[in-house]
Amino acid sequence: MVAYAKPAERNSSPKEKPALLIIDMVNDNLNPDHPNPITELAFRIISPINDLVDNFRKRGWPVIFATDAYHEQDFIFRGRLKPHSLEGTRGAEIAVDLDYRPETDIWLPKPRFSAFFQTGLENILHEQQITLCAVAGIATSFCVLATVMDALCHDFKVVLLEDCTAAFPRENHENILNVYRRNPLDPLLRVAASIDLDKFLF
Secondary structure: OOOOOOHHHOOOOOOOOEEEEEEOOEHHHOOOOOOOOOHHHHHHOHHHHHHHHHHHHHOOOOEEEEEEOEOOOOHHHHOOOOOOOEOOOHHHOEOOOOOOOOOOOEEEEEOOOOOOOOOOHHHHHHHOOOOEEEEEEEOHHHHHHHHHHHHHHOOOEEEEEEEEEEOOOHHHHHHHHHHHHOOOOOOOEEEEOHHHHHHHOO
């Protein structure tokens, strides 16, 4: 369990209001009986994601799960990518090891890579006066990055959480992080560990 500062320990109100976006942590990607290349790496980030979820809930900040909800005939399956996370199937449901609570959290099935694509996420964030998106989940090089870029395009600051995201092979994950560690959009886009997130909020 990561030790985050408690709200009462802060002497000032946050300068940002964040939302936690958790991308594609679904059964089809975290099935040990039928693993795919990213499965092992995805399991490794469950604990830090759950720690961050707990921290956000305690502070009253929104936790949003955005997950693939595809159809077999979708355009994206005309290439090498095989159908998976099909809408309405157990494989497209949030993985059981994730600390998802339907009474407090938001679950947005998404028809393409970005959490913003045809999900209403932009309106949800504006309604809650969110200014910054902390992005976790898989895969760093596809759906996570698509969400990060769309967040910026919708005028939200972004923190790409290096210890709460993964891609296969791991070198792909590291390469993406390194591209954006130093970028011309800083401080609108940052790469950071989850334990350092408070530095950008207060």
